[in-house]
Amino acid sequence: MPTASLLDATHDAARRSWVRSANGHADFPLQNLPFGVFSPPGDSTPRGGVAIGDMVLDLAAAARPGLFRGDANKPATLAGGASLNAFLGAGAEARQLVRARLFELLAEGAREQALVEPMLHAAADCTMHLPATIGDYTDFYAGIHHALNIGRQFRPDNPLLPNYKYVPIGYHGRSSSIVVSDTGVHRPSGQRKGPAETEPTVGPSRRLDFELELGVWIGAGNALGTAIPIAEAAGHVGGYCLLNDWSARDLQAWEYQPLGPFLAKNFVTSISPWVVTPEALAPFRIAQPARPDGDPAPLPYLLDEADQEQGAFDIELEVFLLTPCLRDQGMPAYRLSLGSARHLYWTVAQLVAHHSSNGCNLRPGDLLGTGTISAPTRDGLGSLMEITDGGKAPIALPSGNTRTFLEDGDEVIFRAHGRRNGFAPVGFGEVRGRVLAA
Numbered sequence: 461m462p463t464a465s466l467l468d469a470t471h472d473a474a475r476r477s478w479v480r481s482a483n484g485h486a487d488f489p490l491q492n493l494p495f496g497v498f499s500p501p502g503d504s505t506p507r508g509g510v511a512i513g514d515m516v517l518d519l520a521a522a523a524r525p526g527l528f529r530g531d532a533n534k535p536a537t538l539a540g541g542a543s544l545n546a547f548l549g550a551g552a553e554a555r556q557l558v559r560a561r562l563f564e565l566l567a568e569g570a571r572e573q574a575l576v577e578p579m580l581h582a583a584a585d586c587t588m589h590l591p592a593t594i595g596d597y598t599d600f601y602a603g604i605h606h607a608l609n610i611g612r613q614f615r616p617d618n619p620l621l622p623n624y625k626y627v628p629i630g631y632h633g634r635s636s637s638i639v640v641s642d643t644g645v646h647r648p649s650g651q652r653k654g655p656a657e658t659e660p661t662v663g664p665s666r667r668l669d670f671e672l673e674l675g676v677w678i679g680a681g682n683a684l685g686t687a688i689p690i691a692e693a694a695g696h697v698g699g700y701c702l703l704n705d706w707s708a709r710d711l712q713a714w715e716y717q718p719l720g721p722f723l724a725k726n727f728v729t730s731i732s733p734w735v736v737t738p739e740a741l742a743p744f745r746i747a748q749p750a751r752p753d754g755d756p757a758p759l760p761y762l763l764d765e766a767d768q769e770q771g772a773f774d775i776e777l778e779v780f781l782l783t784p785c786l787r788d789q790g791m792p793a794y795r796l797s798l799g800s801a802r803h804l805y806w807t808v809a810q811l812v813a814h815h816s817s818n819g820c821n822l823r824p825g826d827l828l829g830t831g832t833i834s835a836p837t838r839d840g841l842g843s844l845m846e847i848t849d850g851g852k853a854p855i856a857l858p859s860g861n862t863r864t865f866l867e868d869g870d871e872v873i874f875r876a877h878g879r880r881n882g883f884a885p886v887g888f889g890e891v892r893g894r895v896l897a898a
């Protein structure tokens with residue numbers, strides 16, 4: 461259980477919203493209140509908003525007529541902006557003030573209902589944008605079962621390299637190609653060299669894959685040359701999203717040594733549009749699972765008692781595949797995986813502390829990927845590379861087709877939910893992307 465200090469009136473599951481679709485909503489009940497950037501119908505200007513049920517509250521409009529008073533006024537104005545960088549940079553306290561006031565304004569019995577109601581738009585009619593200008597993007601490798609599964613394919617006797625349990629492994633990705641959910645994904649072309657080939661050829665990737673990850677939005681940053689101590693690291697997280705680190709496995713296998721991922725990864729990365737706050741996820745915090753016997757303890761700069769007690773998340777993660785055949789036959793998207801964020805070897809705070817431990821400065825709106833999250837069981841794997849055992853074990857789809865890797869027209873959909881008795885379930889919405897021909 462999360463400590464009581466993380467919980468407040470905004471977690472009260474008994475409170476309902478006068479926005480009726482929010483009550484019992486699978487993703488966006490009154491207790492979630494994620495921030496994003498959207499354009500309402502008929503007006504292309506991006507502005508900040510909050511998801512509530514099937515609606516989006518225009519925060520740019522709500523911040524104007526004095527609905528947010530005192531210390532909540534300035535951060536609410538920032539949250540209404542065309543990008544959330546300044547709001548993220550304002551830090552945890554500012555965000556909590558806006559959340560608390562939003563909860564009051566949208567709860568049943570709010571005196572301001574008539575004033576707020578015209579500021580709501582049907583989410584289905586809105587266009588979502590990237591929530592922030594992403595200066596830098598870093599992708600980690602903290603899903604240990606994924607690291608083991610992939611490692612086994614290359615090194616059956618020695619799947620994990622000796623640094624894995626000491627260093628949160630990561631690489632610097634590319635921010636320019638991060639796109640919001642529902643943006644088409646062009647199949648990348650590049651150099652491929654199969655094991656039987658002596659020379660590489662150039663052409664469209666034949667082994668296009670997804671990677672199921674959580675995205676971590678950096679809130680308040682740190683100055684260059686200073687490190688974020690582990691005990692303060694969680695306070696630098698501004699929120700969470702779903703992240704699909706699309707990966708061209710054939711390009712990757714040929715290019716990755718000795719410097720790591722490059723063109724196999726940077727052609728596109730898709731994220732869900734809503735920034736789900738640490739406050740909304742507080743009820744779903746759990747202790748970091750104990751390390752297996754024989755594993756080293758984290759080094760002191762990565763070890764904090766409170767972080768070990770509540771730094772992990774019990775968040776359910778799902779991957780769905782919608783192929784042209786399923787679509788043509790009117791069949792629903794097929795669930796490929798049901799896993800959990802609890803299978804990360806490092807907490808998010810450890811990723812943040814490690815990233816800044818050399819004095820590297822993180823900035824508001826920077827994005828971290830956790831790395832692919834796979835469960836220890838076959839039903840909760842986070843990539844096709846694992847699900848099909850490197851393409852050797854095709855998936856049989858209900859439409860009668862099979863898949864090893866993604867084909868043109870295939871759509872990949874991730875969803876995530878926190879669920880716990882006594883609390884309203886909180887969802888992330890979804891990230892989806894359809895593969896377009898090269």
Ligand code: MN
Pocket residue numbers: 599600671673705829831832
């Ligand atoms: Mn990745």
